Amino acid sequence: MQANTLALFAGIGVLLALASLIGFVLKWRCRGADSPVIDNLNARINAWWVMVAMLGGAFWLGHGAVILLFFAVSFFALREFITLTPTRGSDYPALVAAFYFVLPAQYLLIAYDWYGLFSIFIPVYVFLLLPILASLGGDTTAFLERTAKVQWGTMIAVFCISHVPALLNLDIPEYAGRNLLLIAWLVLVVQLSDVLQYVCGKLLGKRRIAPRLSPSKTVEGFAGGIALATLTGAALYWITPFDVWQAALIALVVTLLGFFGGLVMSAIKRDRGVKDWGHMIEGHGGMLDRLDSVCFAAPVFFHLLRWGWA
Amino acid sequence: MNDPQIPPPGEDLPAASVPCSRPSRAQRLLAWPITGFARLLTGARSLWRGCAPEPKQRIYFANHSSHADFVLLWSSLPPALRARTRPVAGADYWQQGRLRPFLIHRVFHGVLVDRELHDRHSNPLQPLLDALAGGDSLILFPEGTRNPGEGLLPFKSGLYRLARACPQVELVPVWIANLNRVMPKGRVLPLPLLCTVTFGAPLTLGPGERKETFLARARETLLNLAMEAD
Secondary structure: OHHHHHHHHHHHHHHHHHHHHHHHHHHHHOOOOOOHHHHHHHHHHHHHHHHHHHHHHHHOOOHHHHHHHHHHHHHEEEEEEEEHOOOHHHHHHHHHHHHHHHHHHHHHHHOOOHHHHHHHHHHHHHHHHHHHHHHOOOOOOOHHHHHHHHHHHHHHHHHHHHHHHHHHHHHOOOOOOOOOOHHHHHHHHHHHHHHHHHHHHHHHHOOOEEEEEEOOOEEHHHHHHHHHHHHHHHOOHHHHHHHHHHHHHHHHHHHHHHHHHHHHHHHHHHHHHHOOOOOOOOOOOOOHHHHHHHHHHHEEEEHHHHOOOO | OOOOOOOOOOOOOOOOOOOOOOOHHHHHHHHHHHHHHHHHHHHHHHEEOHHHHHOEEEEEEEEEOOOOOOHHHHHHOOHHHOOOOOEEHHHHHOOOOOHHHHHHHHHHHEEOOOEOOOOOOOOHHHHHHHHHHOOEEEEOOOOOOOOOOOOOOOOOOOOHHHHHHOOEEEEEEEEEEEEEOOOOOOOOOOOOOOOOOEEOOEOOOOOOOHHHHHHHHHHHHHHHHHHHHH
């Protein structure tokens, strides 16, 4: 691993240790009284340790491991999405294709660095394939709706998330061999924005920003979280191919996309009458609850880099 | 339904417990990859809403929409309970070929019932009563067959007759959600969707409660559990 990567992970480790300490003190001050908010905070911090360790481990093992990690992430996200969006018996062939063909194929395209097909495989070919498969069963009930659900699931959980490991394939002049840091920067800025929105919202939050979509999001949390995450992104310009101002601007773009991604995915959850996508990450909910913001930020970040720097 | 004459409570129990061969250690090892696969595939979440996973003698009665139902329910139990819990399965299906009898007897330690009543003089529930008399718990699908649609089919009378014969056994409703999407009827390749197995509060047969009333109540309880679990 590079010295920069090590320094970055050491920094994250210090931040998490600080968070764990704060969580411990808060819990200790309760003196045994029940506090769901603090318990949830500590569960979230512990889950962060695990997530950072897994990403760090994949970084240490190399590009193949990072692609495999995000393949697994896409799998868990897709399974949460399809579990929550009801389909009918005739969708079985389309779902088999989504899980056993589309998902591995998209990640193989990254592993083989076939950009041309990677970028249109799901939006064009899978878009046409899924309704064909769904039509074979002869069931017309809510046909468009069902097709849209499966397509949307593969777009969000496979196509969008796959843009994170695809960053490894970008050829950026004078940045060769450092592409892992692009992933680290993107994930750090977007996730930090989520965390800071949560923290600012809990400390200062008064006016709710989208009460019907996401009751816990506030104007204060939004402004504070986006501003602080943008500043952090700018301060970390030295691990990116950007200068300070470029880093700030791009951090602003990805955090805003992350925020709206969270809103969109919340709208789907509310419509289905659930609070979380799943239960696999203690304190956070499901994989998609943690990655909703990354889903929306990753493709735009990827293309900004490709057009402007690669 | 034409039930045979129902004896008064307690009289169905055989006098002495029937010896039955427990699966050996090697056979338990065989069950491990199957339960492991079921849990991995479905992310098996067990929600113990109405009771705890305690070593009490129970009849777990559940909705039936997939061949894999009992495997998932069985896998959702802690290993200690699993060892003493036997799925009730249709003899007509499980006695075919070589693999199915081996799996149901040797791996799952199931209890087979003769759904087609080949011998009209014997009590089709006798193997279940024997298993209960031996101290085992049972997994039972009171709909009697797989339900391809939503909700629940009417319950068969077996649950009532077991409740009457063994009043000390807890009747635990269990709702298995989403498994019909994982393994739709007639499909071979399972889909890796998330399933939940929700355990409700135990039921008891009221004194003098009629068969129809009890079966309707048990069915209603299971449907309510499904609404809660959703």
